[in-house]
Amino acid sequence: MKFLIAALLMLFVSGNGIVIKDQWVRPGAEKMSTALYFTIENEGDETDTLYSIDSDASNMIQMHETYSKDDLMGMREIGQIVINPGEKVTLEPGGMHIMVMKLKKDLKIKDKVAFNLHFRKAGDIKITAEVKE
Ligand SMILES: [Cu+2]
Numbered sequence: 001m002k003f004l005i006a007a008l009l010m011l012f013v014s015g016n017g018i019v020i021k022d023q024w025v026r027p028g029a030e031k032m033s034t035a036l037y038f039t040i041e042n043e044g045d046e047t048d049t050l051y052s053i054d055s056d057a058s059n060m061i062q063m064h065e066t067y068s069k070d071d072l073m074g075m076r077e078i079g080q081i082v083i084n085p086g087e088k089v090t091l092e093p094g095g096m097h098i099m100v101m102k103l104k105k106d107l108k109i110k111d112k113v114a115f116n117l118h119f120r121k122a123g124d125i126k127i128t129a130e131v132k133e
Contacts, residue, residue, distance in 0.1 A: 017045070018083070024036075024038075025129040026132070028103050031102060034103060034107060036098035041087075047083065048120060049080050050118070054116050055113065061098060061100050062077045078096070110130060112130055115129060
C-alpha cells in the first residue's frame with residue numbers, strides 16, 4: 001500500500017516534464033506568514049512558467065525573491081518563475097521562496113500542507129510539503 005501511495009504521489013509531482021522535489025514549509029502561526037521551498041526541474045523540451053500557487057492553508061500566496069541593497073536585505077514579489085528546458089530552479093532560504101501569508105491555521109512541525117502549483121504548460125501540479133525547520 002505504501003508503495004502504491006508513493007507511486008501515486010510521483011504522478012502528481014510530474015507533469016509535462018516539470019518535476020517538483022524536496023518541498024518543505026516552515027512552521028507558522030495563524031494569521032502570520034511562512035515560506036514554502038522546493039526545487040523545480042524542467043526535464044521537458046519547452047520553457048515553462050510557474051504563475052500562481054494556491055492552498056487551503058492560505059488565500060494569499062506570492063512568489064518572492066530576496067535581494068540585498070546597501071547592506072540591507074529585503075524581499076519583493078516576482079510575478080512568475082520561468083524554467084527553461086534542462087534547467088533546475090531551487091527555492092531556498094535566503095533566495096527565492098513562496099511566501100504563504102495570512103495562514104488560516106497554525107503550521108506545526110511534521111504537519112503536511114497541500115499546495116497546487118499552476119504552470120502555463122504543465123498545468124496544475126499538486127504537492128504536499130512537510131513542515132520543518
Ligand atoms: Cu517573502
